[in-house]
Amino acid sequence: MGFAELKSLKWLKAAAEEIISGIKNCIEELNPKEVERFIQLLLAAKDKKIFVVGMGRSGFVGRAFALRLMNLGFNVYFLGETITPAAEKGDLLIAISGTGSTKMVLTASMAAKEIGATVVAITSFPESPLGQIADLVVTVKGRTKAGWPKEEDYLARQLMGEKEPLSPLGSIFENNCMVFLDGLIVELMHRLGSTEEDLRRRHATIE
Numbered sequence: 014m015g016f017a018e019l020k021s022l023k024w025l026k027a028a029a030e031e032i033i034s035g036i037k038n039c040i041e042e043l044n045p046k047e048v049e050r051f052i053q054l055l056l057a058a059k060d061k062k063i064f065v066v067g068m069g070r071s072g073f074v075g076r077a078f079a080l081r082l083m084n085l086g087f088n089v090y091f092l093g094e095t096i097t098p099a100a101e102k103g104d105l106l107i108a109i110s111g112t113g114s115t116k117m118v119l120t121a122s123m124a125a126k127e128i129g130a131t132v133v134a135i136t137s138f139p140e141s142p143l144g145q146i147a148d149l150v151v152t153v154k155g156r157t158k159a160g161w162p163k164e165e166d167y168l169a170r171q172l173m174g175e176k177e178p179l180s181p182l183g184s185i186f187e188n189n190c191m192v193f194l195d196g197l198i199v200e201l202m203h204r205l206g207s208t209e210e211d212l213r214r215r216h217a218t219i220e
Contacts (some may be wrong), residue, residue, distance in 0.1 A: 023083030024172040032188055039154050040196065041190040047151045051133055054149065058105040059087060064130075066121045067109035067153055075109045078194040083183045084212040085172065085201055092121055110134070111155060111186035113141025122146045135194075137186050157185030 055063070063082060067075035075091060082089040090097045092106075100106070106125040110118045113136040123134050123146060134147035137155050144150045202208070 027144070033183070035155070035185055036189055036192050039070075040193065042154055043193065044152060047149065048197070050149050051151050052197070052204070054105055054131060054133060055082075055201065056204070058103075061086055061101065062094050062098065062104040063089040064097070064100060064104065064106045064125070065089065065109070065123075066106065066118055068115050068117055070184075071109045071111060071115070071190070074187055074191045074194065075107070078107070078198070081195070081198040081212075084215045085198065085205060085207055086211075086215065090155065100128050100130050104128075104130040106132045107128050108132060108143060108147065109136075109190060111141050111143075111190075113143035115143075119143055119146065120126050126181065135190060143196055148201040153186060153190050155189045157176075174211050 025137055063079075065075040065079045065082075066072075072091075079089045079091045104125075106122060108118050108122045113134065119142055122134070122143060125132050126146060131149075132147045134143045134150045136143055136150065137153060138144060139150040139152050203211070
């Protein structure tokens, strides 16, 4: 790679454009009924406990969402933290997994169901094991690890002119999910009548 090519950052720009376009398409393709049901479950859990679970980068997305729910006044915990209390019947578990087959997420979801908690799955595959467990599936599209190209398909894809996304592994799902959940927080703010100042009052002051 020459200096001129490096300086142009063409791959960075191409990937960023693809990511932005993918996010826009994903939001447009959301199922309004799924999202509205998710909102109603969140509002109904305002006086109960909400748990969020996800592994890897999906876990980072889940933590960011949990933080904003806390800023809105929800009683929310990220599963696995030492301060996480016991779940009870009527609580809400939000499980994030692009493939819908992440083992620890499945284990947590099955345990939540046995307790009597409501499980919401955010995944690209509603027919996945997680989707089968969940009371509600919110489908967030994106290429996940389950969609990684197989080596034997590579030449065939080239001959047919099919191109693989520039973003690696589960990045597309994770980016789409992050923007979807950030947008959902704004929707909740308006429905709850909360302002940015209300959120700021609940933000960390010991930093």
